[in-house]
Amino acid sequence: MASDIVLLAAVSVLSACQQAYFANLVGKSRLKHKVMPPAVTGHPEFDRTFRAQQNCIEFYAVFLVDLWAAGCFFNQELASLFGLVYIYGRHLYFYGYIQSVKGRLKGFSVSKLALILLLVMSLLGITNSILDKYIHLNLLTKIRHIVLG
Amino acid sequence: MASDIVLLAAVSVLSACQQAYFANLVGKSRLKHKVMPPAVTGHPEFDRTFRAQQNCIEFYAVFLVDLWAAGCFFNQELASLFGLVYIYGRHLYFYGYIQSVKGRLKGFSVSKLALILLLVMSLLGITNSILDKYIHLNLLTKIRHIVLG
Amino acid sequence: MASDIVLLAAVSVLSACQQAYFANLVGKSRLKHKVMPPAVTGHPEFDRTFRAQQNCIEFYAVFLVDLWAAGCFFNQELASLFGLVYIYGRHLYFYGYIQSVKGRLKGFSVSKLALILLLVMSLLGITNSILDKYIHLNLLTKIRHIVLG
Numbered sequence: 333m334a335s336d337i338v339l340l341a342a343v344s345v346l347s348a349c350q351q352a353y354f355a356n357l358v359g360k361s362r363l364k365h366k367v368m369p370p371a372v373t374g375h376p377e378f379d380r381t382f383r384a385q386q387n388c389i390e391f392y393a394v395f396l397v398d399l400w401a402a403g404c405f406f407n408q409e410l411a412s413l414f415g416l417v418y419i420y421g422r423h424l425y426f427y428g429y430i431q432s433v434k435g436r437l438k439g440f441s442v443s444k445l446a447l448i449l450l451l452v453m454s455l456l457g458i459t460n461s462i463l464d465k466y467i468h469l470n471l472l473t474k475i476r477h478i479v480l481g
Numbered sequence: 482m483a484s485d486i487v488l489l490a491a492v493s494v495l496s497a498c499q500q501a502y503f504a505n506l507v508g509k510s511r512l513k514h515k516v517m518p519p520a521v522t523g524h525p526e527f528d529r530t531f532r533a534q535q536n537c538i539e540f541y542a543v544f545l546v547d548l549w550a551a552g553c554f555f556n557q558e559l560a561s562l563f564g565l566v567y568i569y570g571r572h573l574y575f576y577g578y579i580q581s582v583k584g585r586l587k588g589f590s591v592s593k594l595a596l597i598l599l600l601v602m603s604l605l606g607i608t609n610s611i612l613d614k615y616i617h618l619n620l621l622t623k624i625r626h627i628v629l630g
Numbered sequence: 631m632a633s634d635i636v637l638l639a640a641v642s643v644l645s646a647c648q649q650a651y652f653a654n655l656v657g658k659s660r661l662k663h664k665v666m667p668p669a670v671t672g673h674p675e676f677d678r679t680f681r682a683q684q685n686c687i688e689f690y691a692v693f694l695v696d697l698w699a700a701g702c703f704f705n706q707e708l709a710s711l712f713g714l715v716y717i718y719g720r721h722l723y724f725y726g727y728i729q730s731v732k733g734r735l736k737g738f739s740v741s742k743l744a745l746i747l748l749l750v751m752s753l754l755g756i757t758n759s760i761l762d763k764y765i766h767l768n769l770l771t772k773i774r775h776i777v778l779g
Contacts, residue, residue, distance in 0.1 A: 334702065334703065334759050335759065335762070335763040337702075338703070338756060338759040338760055338763060339760075341698075341699045341702065341703060341752075341756055341759075342756050342760065344695045344699065345695060345696065345699050345749070345752045345753065345756060347695075348691070348692040348695040348696055348749075349749070351688075351689075351691070351692050352689075352692055352745070355688060355689070368731070369681060369731055369734075370677045370678050370680070370681030370682075370727075370731065371677075372681070379519045379520075380519050382519070383518060383519030383521070384519075385688075389538070389687070389688050389691075390500075390504060390534075390538050391500075391501075391504070392691050393497070393500070393538075393541050393542050393545065393691050394497040394500050394501055396691065396695070397493045397494060397496075397497040397545070398494065398497055400490075401490045401493065401494050404483065404486075404490065405483065405487070405490060429519075433517070433518055433519065436518075447501070451494070451497075451498070454490075454494045455494065458487060458490055458491050458494060461483055461484065461487040461490075462487055462488075462491065464484070465484040465487060528668045528669075529668050531668070532667060532668030532670070533668075538687070539649075539653060539683075539687050540649075540650075540653070542646070542649070542687075542690050542691050542694065543646040543649050543650055546642045546643060546645070546646040546694070547643065547646055549639075550639045550642065550643050553632065553635075553639065554632065554636070554639060578668075582666070582667055582668065585667075596650070600643070600646075600647070603639075603643045604643065607636060607639055607640050607643060610632055610633065610636040610639075611636055611637075611640065613633070614633040614636060
């Protein structure tokens with residue numbers, strides 16, 4: 333079974349490293365702008381950096397759920413690819429937000445698109461699996477047979 | 482294996498959609514009350530909406546852990562059902578909190594009850610599984626045999 | 631399969647209880663210092679308690695990802711042990727932070743160390759599993775054979 337989820341695990345660990353990296357950058361921004369904990373405001377650039385990290389956290393569990401549902405019930409390789417796109421989008425978002433409030437928009441769109449694609453894959457895969465379980469109708473396998481002849 | 486977890490995955494994806502929906506409503510509340518990012522306060526209704534979303538995020542990973550532990554080690558169908566109750570509780574909580582600070586209490590109680598039930602199922606199922614693994618004693622199977630004759 | 635993940639599930643549920651317990655202590659600190667929701671500041675001790683909980687939440691999904699990746703792809707027992715160390719570190723962190731801002735540092739170091747060890751195990755295990763999947767080279771099994779003769 334391990335090989336069926338190893339790419340999902342790899343993307344998850346990569347995204348976890350990204351989250352830890354963002355937390356680290358917030359810590360550095362604290363020192364730079366002298367915003368000592370437990371304060372979470374104090375300088376415009378720090379405020380944006382902190383808010384960027386918080387937004388990434390807000391969506392992180394949502395991302396993981398969609399990634400794994402898409403990967404387990406639709407296609408692991410495709411889900412992992414969109415997972416990488418999401419991570420890239422969050423990278424753009426974070427650094428863009430540090431620069432300016434408007435700077436966050438491009439990265440947010442990229443990560444939102446990746447999330448929507450993962451969600452669509454999740455819904456298709458789960459619906460198929462439920463139909464298969466309860467009325468023994470596996471549409472994805474049928475489609476694959478038709479497409480591949 | 483997929484059929485053993487498909488309901489848990491379905492409930493998880495539904496709850497992920499709910500989280501994304503709440504984030505979206507916070508964005509709309511920002512526009513309505515002109516609270517521009519990175520600010521997270523500025524108008525009483527926005528403050529409540531934002532805090533409601535934050536509280537849902539705080540408990541989201543806890544919910545997912547309890548849901549999956551209860552579903553994998555006790556009973557998938559029952560865990561999924563309580564998962565739906567949790568989501569319903571969070572719905573009441575979020576909209577109640579937008580109305581007033583007191584308005585959050587009913588929904589919070591519903592989601593707390595669902596969480597406690599999932600936790601109890603998790604603890605029973607995991608304890609049983611550990612006893613089974615290390616001293617080959619499967620109590621749940623024995624009880625099932627007695628109940629079902 | 632259940633027995634291969636039961637310890638990971640047990641540690642996850644324990645950590646979920648810890649998260650819920652911290653949330654409960656924030657609620658009690660609200661009453662003690664009369665900081666009514668949706669406010670999240672108002673008294674130095676409450677501010678530290680709230681920030682301690684928030685930091686635990688920020689790292690919680692990261693911890694779960696590393697715990698499960700380390701446990702599924704490297705070694706369940708070792709991953710669970712470091713998971714317990716992480717939980718202990720967070721306990722020290724939370725109570726230390728309530729006392730003083732400096733008081734958080736020791737617990738943070740303990741939980742950070744546990745997280746790094748889980749990450750290293752994840753990376754080794756996942757790399758091994760990817761090599762095994764795509765070029766049929768299982769280094770961990772080979773090392774085990776050499777070590778155990």
